[in-house]
Structures are given as C-alpha cells and as structure tokens.
Amino acid sequence: MDYQADAIDRVIKNAIKVMEDSKYQMFEILEASRQELVSLNQELKRTLKETTETLEKVDQLELNYRRSRIRLTEVSRDFVRYKEEDIKQAYEKATQLQLDLMIYREKEMYLKARRDELQKRVRNVENSVERAESIGSQMGVVLEYLSGELGQVSRIIESAKNRQVIGLKIILAQEEERKRISREIHDGPAQLLANLVLRTEIVERMLAKQEFKMVQDEIVDLKGQVRSSLEEMRKVIFNLRPMALDDLGLIPTLRKYVHDFEEKSKIRTIFETRGKEHRLSSAMEAAIYRLVQEALTNAAKHAYPTYVLVEITYQAQLVKIVVQDNGLGFNVDLLEQKSKDHFGLIGMRERVELLEGRMEIESAENQGTKIIIHIPTNVEKGKE
Numbered sequence: 001m002d003y004q005a006d007a008i009d010r011v012i013k014n015a016i017k018v019m020e021d022s023k024y025q026m027f028e029i030l031e032a033s034r035q036e037l038v039s040l041n042q043e044l045k046r047t048l049k050e051t052t053e054t055l056e057k058v059d060q061l062e063l064n065y066r067r068s069r070i071r072l073t074e075v076s077r078d079f080v081r082y083k084e085e086d087i088k089q090a091y092e093k094a095t096q097l098q099l100d101l102m103i104y105r106e107k108e109m110y111l112k113a114r115r116d117e118l119q120k121r122v123r124n125v126e127n128s129v130e131r132a133e134s135i136g137s138q139m140g141v142v143l144e145y146l147s148g149e150l151g152q153v154s155r156i157i158e159s160a161k162n163r164q165v166i167g168l169k170i171i172l173a174q175e176e177e178r179k180r181i182s183r184e185i186h187d188g189p190a191q192l193l194a195n196l197v198l199r200t201e202i203v204e205r206m207l208a209k210q211e212f213k214m215v216q217d218e219i220v221d222l223k224g225q226v227r228s229s230l231e232e233m234r235k236v237i238f239n240l241r242p243m244a245l246d247d248l249g250l251i252p253t254l255r256k257y258v259h260d261f262e263e264k265s266k267i268r269t270i271f272e273t274r275g276k277e278h279r280l281s282s283a284m285e286a287a288i289y290r291l292v293q294e295a296l297t298n299a300a301k302h303a304y305p306t307y308v309l310v311e312i313t314y315q316a317q318l319v320k321i322v323v324q325d326n327g328l329g330f331n332v333d334l335l336e337q338k339s340k341d342h343f344g345l346i347g348m349r350e351r352v353e354l355l356e357g358r359m360e361i362e363s364a365e366n367q368g369t370k371i372i373i374h375i376p377t378n379v380e381k382g383k384e
Contacts, residue, residue, distance in 0.1 A: 291321060295310075
C-alpha cells in the first residue's frame with residue numbers, strides 16, 4: 001500500500017514538472033503569437049494606406065489617360081493647326097499614361113489580394129491567441145490542483161478503490177495537454193508557410209508581367225519572412241527540448257544559450273562556472289536550464305540591462321545559480337503582490353520550491369537585480 005502511494009506521488013510530481021514546463025512553453029508561444037499579431041496589424045495598416053493611395057493614383061491616371069486620348073484625337077485630325085511633332089508628343093504621352101495605368105491597376109489587384117490575405121491571417125492569429133490563453137488558464141488550474149499538499153492527495157488516493165486508474169487519468173490529462181500544445185504549434189508555423197506559398201505565387205504573376213522592380217522588392221520582403229519563419233520554428237523546437245542538454249550536458253548547453261542570448265539581445269552577458277562540474281539527472285538539468293532561461297528572459301524584457309552575469313557553482317549535493325544584471329531593478333516587497341511585471345519571477349520561485357530549493361532576490365529601483373537559487377541535487381537519490 002505504501003509503495004503504491006509513493007509511486008502515485010512520484011507520478012504527480014512528474015506531472016507537475018511537465019505541466020510547469022508546458023505552462024512556460026505555452027506562455028512563450030502566446031507571447032510570440034501576440035508579437036506576430038502586432039506585426040501583422042502594422043503591416044495591414046501599411047497595406048491599407050498603400051491600397052488607398054494606389055486607388056487614388058489609378059483614378060487620376062484614368063482621368064489623365066482619357067484626356068490624353070481626346071488630345072491625341074484632336075491633334076490627329078487637325079493637320080493645319082498641329083505639326084507632326086505635336087502628334088508624336090500626344091501619342092507618346094497617351095502611350096506612357098496607358099502603360100502607367102496598367103502597372104498601377106496590377107498593383108491595385110496585388111494590394112487588394114495582400115490586404116485580404118493579411119486580414120485573414122490577423123483573424124487566424126487572434127483565434128490562436130484566444131485558444132492559447134484558454135489552454136494556459138486550464139493548465140494553471142490543473143497545476144494549482146496538482147501542486148496541492150501531496151500528503152492530502154495521497155490520503156485521498158489511498159481511500160480510493162482503484163489508485164491505478166487515478167494515476168492513468170493524470171497521465172492521460174498530461175498527454176491531452178501535450179496534444180493541445182502540439183496543435184497550437186502546428187497552427188503557427190503552418191500559417192507562416194502558407195503565407196510564404198501565397199507570396200511566391202504573387203511573385204510568379206509579377207514575373208510573368210515583367211514587373212522586375214516590384215518583383216525585386218517582393219523577393220527582399222519574402223526573404224525576410226522566410227528567415228523570420230525559420231527562426232520562429234527553430235525557437236519552438238529548441239524550447240520544447242534542447243537536444244544538446246542530453247548530448248553535451250548542462251554547462252555546454254547553457255554556454256551556447258548565453259552566447260545566443262547575447263547576440264540576439266545585444267546585452268553583454270558573462271557565463272562563469274565554479275566547482276567541479278558533474279552530470280545531474282536529466283530532469284534536474286532541464287529544470288536548471290529553464291530557470292536560467294527564464295531569468296535572462298525576464299531581465300531582457302523588464303530590466304533593460306547592459307550587462308548580465310550568469311554563474312553556476314557546483315557544491316556538495318547542491319547547485320547554486322546566480323543571475324545578476326545592472327538593469328532598472330524594482331521593489332522586492334512588491335513581488336508578493338504578483339503584479340504582471342513580476343509574473344516570471346513568481347513562476348521561477350514556484351518552480352524552485354517544487355525542486356525543494358530556495359530562491360533569494362536582491363533588488364532596488366535603479367540598482368539592478370540579483371537572483372540567487374540553491375537547488376539540492378540529492379533529493380531524488382534520497383527518495384529512491
């Protein structure tokens with residue numbers, strides 16, 4: 001009986017860890033979707049403005065073209081008043097206006113198609129944001145329930161007639177959340193790739209009409225979207241599980257992440273290690289990696305520092321993590337109010353408590369922030 005209760009407790013703890021990781025991955029996906037929505041709305045606004053300007057230009061060109069045709073007819077009929085040079089000029093002007101009108105009509109069609117496509121993408125991303133927010137809320141409820149007092153949960157489980165069924169239901173709920181997250185990931189990159197296909201078709205039509213200048217501009221924009229889409233997909237894949245963590249270990253993976261963080265954020269970032277490095281359990285290394293990742297993300301998003309120090313110290317049965325920046329800082333006493341700006345730190349503290357560690361925060365306004373985390377590495381061994 002005791003062995004079965006302990007086994008259920010381990011299942012619950014594992015589910016908590018997975019749900020915690022999934023929650024932050026969902027927040028990252030949600031944030032990326034919101035940023036994409038902002039970008040799409042900005043692009044849509046520019047496209048609507050350009051479409052309006054093009055429509056006005058087309059109307060003006062049509063008017064000028066009709067006038068030029070009337071002028072051409074007039075000079076062609078009156079050989080007494082007009083010379084051959086006048087006829088030539090009137091013909092060339094009418095021809096040029098006709099060509100300009102054709103180009104701007106094509107541009108009008110392209111802009112209208114682009115406008116409709118952007119409006120559709122905005123609606124899709126808005127739906128994705130709503131679904132992600134709903135899933136995040138549901139995951140929070142599940143996590144809050146699972147994070148309750150495990151002793152009480154064990155007593156409830158012991159009173160049940162079939163504890164194995166309850167354990168399987170927990171695992172099933174975990175897998176269902178993973179499926180939902182997978183669908184959200186699928187919707188994001190799939191939409192990006194669909195847009196790229198549409199853009200290439202537009203380029204093909206423009207090439208067929210030999211609008212090389214517009215093609216060149218479109219290809220430059222298209223190349224930028226391809227790079228952005230590739231970066232977004234790589235970020236999603238990497239955030240799900242850094243493969244280097246299993247292959248190389250915690251320190252090399254963190255060193256690469258810090259290097260990439262520095263290049264992307266343009267924040268001077270130093271990574272140092274102390275003590276004798278040794279491999280930890282896969283779950284422990286993943287947890288430490290996520291804590292450092294969250295700390296750096298919070299610093300870049302809220303503190304606006306020019307310098308960040310990440311220090312990992314290996315001690316006997318303990319790993320110490322220090323993340324220090326010279327950013328804006330904040331009043332630590334306000335942290336317990338769980339304001340929006342400190343949501344990431346609140347989540348970090350909850351994750352550290354799940355690892356039976358402790359987290360200290362030293363900060364003041366305009367004095368930077370220092371986060372110190374102590375995580376025991378012998379917890380899992382002691383419980384086996």
